[in-house]
Amino acid sequence: MDGMHDLGGKQGFGRVRYTLNAPAFHASWEVRANSLYALAVRRGLFNMDEYRHAIERMEPRHYLSAGYYERSLTGCATLLVEKGLVTHEELERRAQGRFPLAAPAAEGRSNHPASQPLRAGDRVRVRADYVPGHVRMPGYIRGKTGVVVSESPTYPFPDAHAHGVASQDEPTYDVRFRSEDLWPGSAEPALVHVAVFQSYLERIA
Amino acid sequence: MEAIPPKQVFQRTASIEERVNAVQAVLQEQGGDAAAGLADLDHSAQQEWVPQNGARVVARAWSDPAFRARLLADGRAAVAEMGLPMPKHHRHLVVLENTATVHNVICCTLCSCTAFTLIGLPPDWYKDFEYRSRVVREARTVLKEMGLDLPPETEIRVWDTTADTRYMVLPMQPAATVGWSPERLAAIVTRDSMIGVARL
Numbered sequence: 001m002d003g004m005h006d007l008g009g010k011q012g013f014g015r016v017r018y019t020l021n022a023p024a025f026h027a028s029w030e031v032r033a034n035s036l037y038a039l040a041v042r043r044g045l046f047n048m049d050e051y052r053h054a055i056e057r058m059e060p061r062h063y064l065s066a067g068y069y070e071r072s073l074t075g076c077a078t079l080l081v082e083k084g085l086v087t088h089e090e091l092e093r094r095a096q097g098r099f100p101l102a103a104p105a106a107e108g109r110s111n112h113p114a115s116q117p118l119r120a121g122d123r124v125r126v127r128a129d130y131v132p133g134h135v136r137m138p139g140y141i142r143g144k145t146g147v148v149v150s151e152s153p154t155y156p157f158p159d160a161h162a163h164g165v166a167s168q169d170e171p172t173y174d175v176r177f178r179s180e181d182l183w184p185g186s187a188e189p190a191l192v193h194v195a196v197f198q199s200y201l202e203r204i205a
Numbered sequence: 206m207e208a209i210p211p212k213q214v215f216q217r218t219a220s221i222e223e224r225v226n227a228v229q230a231v232l233q234e235q236g237g238d239a240a241a242g243l244a245d246l247d248h249s250a251q252q253e254w255v256p257q258n259g260a261r262v263v264a265r266a267w268s269d270p271a272f273r274a275r276l277l278a279d280g281r282a283a284v285a286e287m288g289l290p291m292p293k294h295h296r297h298l299v300v301l302e303n304t305a306t307v308h309n310v311i312c313c314t315l316c317s318c319t320a321f322t323l324i325g326l327p328p329d330w331y332k333d334f335e336y337r338s339r340v341v342r343e344a345r346t347v348l349k350e351m352g353l354d355l356p357p358e359t360e361i362r363v364w365d366t367t368a369d370t371r372y373m374v375l376p377m378q379p380a381a382t383v384g385w386s387p388e389r390l391a392a393i394v395t396r397d398s399m400i401g402v403a404r405l
Contacts, residue, residue, distance in 0.1 A: 005316065007337040008338065008341045009341055009342045010334075017330050017333055029225045031251060035243045035247050039243055042246075056315075068317060068332040085231060094231075096223060097219030099224055140314075155294075187343065188343045191360065192341050
């Protein structure tokens with residue numbers, strides 16, 4: 001989905017809030033929120049792709065105003081409700097207040113029927129796919145051309161794995177793009193490497 | 206017929222702590238000693254998954270050319286040699302070697318993924334929208350704002366962690382530290398140098 005989470009290349013954000021030795025956590029509830037989702041994954045209540053997608057489905061204003069660990073907690077709670085482990089009403093009764101959750105998921109999809117193995121050195125184009133469900137293709141590479149640098153082991157296909165759709169595991173490719181090709185006339189020169197699932201790619205001459 | 210209690214409608218949003226406690230109560234009711242599982246994860250996140258792990262890897266790579274070669278060829282196997290296993294879903298670790306002319310920097314534009322068992326849970330700025338949105342498009346300016354002013358001839362490579370392959374930057378060893386012990390070397394390796402927003 002073309003959600004609020006897909007931030008790569010978005011303009012308008014200011015300076016990075018950088019400090020030396022910046023902490024990962026600012027409060028004990030943040031540590032616990034992180035452990036809650038991790039425990040649920042360890043117990044097999046949901047998988048990482050479902051978790052990431054649940055966060056992406058947060059209402060955009062909520063997504064932008066929540067910090068990282070509030071997003072994590074919202075994704076986790078949304079899945080516990082969707083998996084039938086608790087009702088939304090029960091969560092709110094326990095919390096004694098409103099408990100905003102993410103919006104429902106659209107449909108997932110399986111591997112691309114023309115997905116084919118690639119090799120280092122292949123020139124590839126990212127398929128111009130628009131999907132309503134989970135996808136790990138950042139919008140800024142859609143339809144863009146790059147070069148395969150290397151290949152990973154196979155992984156569950158996120159577009160399916162986040163939705164309980166059957167699919168084949170497939171590798172991701174380290175694809176090198178030129179920033180000037182991604183944002184013509186509007187980027188500083190750099191090489192941008194993205195880990196791209198095989199289904200998202202087609203070889204070009 | 207059993208009476209159904211009326212749905213409770215709240216005028217206020219629960220505080221974040223109240224929401225955390227509500228989710229925790231749900232997991233605890235699932236059984237299986239959730240309290241112990243959570244305490245274990247709290248401990249790992251704060252005490253075990255720390256940048257000192259990655260720093261040891263970097264120090265060894267600087268001191269041991271054969272290890273450095275193995276690390277660059279198969280990062281996951283090389284860190285496992287040092288007793289640093291990675292989570293099951295991180296099936297691949299790519300170690301990115303900085304040189305005088307190439308500088309690597311890591312981000313995750315879609316969420317905030319990292320090789321957290323090696324370099325620690327990500328710092329706040331890594332998860333912020335500013336870093337996620339800008340570093341892929343204006344890396345040189347972002348790095349400069351963060352205190353790393355790279356020479357114009359240095360090639361910048363940005364690595365977006367959009368899948369479960371994990372990345373770690375192998376920083377350049379400062380010339381003055383050649384010959385130091387691995388322990389002493391590890392002490393100078395910072396988390397930010399392994400993300401690639403700082404040089405040593």
